[in-house]
Amino acid sequence: MKRGKKGFVCFKNDEPLKQTGNKVFEELSRVKLQELLLFDLEKLATATNNFHQSNKLGQGGFGPVYKGKLQNGQEIAVKRLSRASGQGQEEFMNEVMVISKLQHRNLVRLFGCCIEGDEKMLIYEYLPNKSLDVLIFDRSKSKLLDWRKRCDIIEGIARGLLYLHRDSRLRIIHRDLKTSNILLDEELNPKISDFGMARIFGGTEDHANTNRIVGTYGYMSPEYAMQGLFSEKSDVFSFGVLLLEIVSGRRNSSFYGDEHSLTLLGYTWAQWKEGNILSLIDSEIYEPNDHEDMLRVIHIGLLCVQELASDRPTMATVVSMLNSDVVFLPPPSQPAFILVQTVTTSELSEERQRVCSMNIISITEIRGR
Known part of the structure; x- marks a missing residue:
């Protein structure tokens, strides 16, 4: 220096x-x-x-x-x-x-x-409204975020990610997108923060492999958590989890200990198949007039958390979907990580060494970053 x-x-x-x-x-x-x-x-x-x-x-x-x-x-x-x-x-x-x-x-x-x-x-x-998780998961505060404001936050995060992936001078994968890394200004506009784990891509490079897995379990894509592979689609997966958390007002981890051991992704998929989206929406914000809009946003979230990276949309497509520039949305398949399995760090390391099911999310006992 x-x-x-x-x-x-x-x-x-x-x-x-x-x-x-x-x-x-x-x-x-x-x-x-x-x-x-x-x-x-x-x-x-x-x-x-x-x-x-x-x-x-x-x-x-x-x-x-x-x-x-x-x-x-x-x-x-x-x-x-x-x-x-x-x-x-x-x-x-x-x-x-x-x-x-x-x-x-x-x-x-x-x-x-x-x-x-x-x-x-x-x-x-300094952003006075702190991070998104402080508001979205607190029942006494979540009512401050009505449906329209939540849509604005989702779209703002999507535009920030699109800038990182495609519109800036550099191509950047964030690798740790989650509600606590979304800060809110005085008007509740979202700002993506914490770039300590970010990775710059150059030239025609569009994916990479690492032996050092960083980020937060519950938001990680299956190919990254299990194989160390990451790309723009890894951030898309994290965005999908974040989107469903914003809509539901529930953490992806809020279902741990449930008798069926479902993650939020698993619960969303089960309710989606039954056509019961009312159970997915934060009760503080549901309005019948917004029903179709809510259905569309959940649909987009499910597309973002597909098991295969190739089945997930790019952030450019996500932004177009959110703006209804893309009218037709393909039907989602069962997302990744619908069930929870708690394992130790050593077991997770061993699990990454072999081909394994990607429909189970592994949560380490260690409370790290």
Whole structure:
């Protein structure tokens, strides 16, 4: 790292970038990254009241996130790298690299960073309504999100993903899309956050394989969770899970322990086959006039969580479907991961080594990222 002029900073990322094995990363390691405003540690400590617990917004695999207020009155969110996290070091550089190149109304905005001694932090815009999961899964708050607002949120997330996959200068797979990584601004507009796990694709590359599975079980596509294969269609699967959670107001994990061991995907499929969509809709938002629209959105969600990646639509098609530009929707087949099976981490590793059924989602006992 070296300081540039006027308080800006440039990074030299040769070592972290080589570890990725990605050709695009290697090319970018030979040039300077976009300059980011370098924040002073002392000013960030003042802004967050010395990172006081009362200002803590949340905790992720990267480390804690704090709310802060600069001297000019601007509110910020400070993501502080956990010093004990070796994995977080790589995620930090990855997130700086990815998001500094992006700009879209449905992606969280990065203001700058701080690197002093052992401290590494990312400074983002502060979004007052926190993350989507805080509202959507709280019965006392979910009523704030009526059907139209939920549709707007779903469409906003879809447009943000489309930008990552096709419309930005880079082709980016997020790999950790979930409700807690969707932040909401003062008008409840969605912004995709947390790019520590994101992967840049270059040239004609459209899929990759990894031995290091990152992300959140319940949102992972079967080919990624079981075989380490990921592509744009992996994000499409995660989007489908997220869509069904938004419509139903229930977590994909909310059915764990159910006598039939159904996931939300399994429950949705069962009710869909019976034509009983009323049981799928959050009771706080159902209106008869919206019935057909709700049916269509659930249909799109089921298409996104198909077992085979080739059967899932692209995000470009999803956006067209949501806007009704695509009138005819193909009938969905049974989605992946309709049942739950709890296994240990070692069992999951063994399971990935053999060809196995993709209709069972494996939930590890370890509560990690």
